[in-house]
Amino acid sequence: MGAIYLVRHGQASFGAADYDALSERGFEQSTVVGRELARRGVEFAQVRSGSLARQRDTAATALKTLGSDVAVVEDPRWNEYDHVDISRHHAGGAPQEDSREYQGLLDAALGAWVAAGADGPCAETWPAFLERCTAGLTDLVESLGKGEHALVFTSGGVIGTIAGAVLGVPEVGLLKFNRVTVNTGITKLTSGRGGVNLLTFNEHPHFEAEAAQLLTYR
Template structure:
């Protein structure tokens, strides 16, 4: 039985002109993630990342010493939080208060899901759900017996995939997304019965001496 490890990217540049860049802390977190993956001794037959800079840079930094080739696949990209906030939260901007922004984003994400196919965003919730779940099942299908894969992606993608595997994708998106940590590791099992969620948002590598590196946004 093989496994798919979903890794959330390191801390991005919240409040900056370009959010899609790893912060200094984000690069540090990526190094710790790489050390954790190496410690686990898992061999990866497949490695993926979305095409966003924060995802690609996390993958490159984390896998630097593992010698694994990463294939970019935009289906692992995050939803467009700027567009969703524009249409469903009155255009609220990130600003400096991450908690206030998260609260507004939760409202916007709920409205985005409720709008379904008729939503005003370029990518609707059903379209997003379809692309991320298709990416998961396609990757699972590409794994041989006992083979493992690692994917560097984003919190909303991971939350949606986990929610879908539990039968509540929209609830998963909103409720799980807000607690995913930067550099957290989620493990899926792929076998004859399909894909199953085994663990969500593991982050012991950000405890003890690395406790000060734990971030949510």
């Protein structure tokens, strides 16, 4: 049975001029998850990434550590929702200053984004986001041969939404699962005759013991 490993990007640069850049800790996390993937000894037939810098840099760093020479295919369908646009329309453009305060405002904004549906004011509505995430997954699944594995470097909102969609509750995935995803956590989906199933969500034993200080959620 084939499997798809979804890896959330390393810590981005909250509050900086360029949020999309990995922080120093984000690069460290990317190296650690590369070691974890190497430890598992999985051979990946395909590797994909969103087109955001934090996703691409996580992929490059992890794959260097993993020692994989599989070419990364960039696909913007694995990009995160636009949190700036969503907060602008549904949270009054909340500034990125205090991370906890901002997260609370963003959580409420995401709920309003979902509730607004296809008529929402954002450039990308919730139904459109959901459709592109699931389409990206469907295309990847269909491109895999029997028993082949794929690795995807993406973001928490995408992972949470896909995990929820597989369980039949995409809104819960976005609003609840997304909230607890850790940087470079691993979510594993299986693909077979029975379709796509969620096997594990947000694995992060690679941030236990001596690596515990690297664990971050934002």
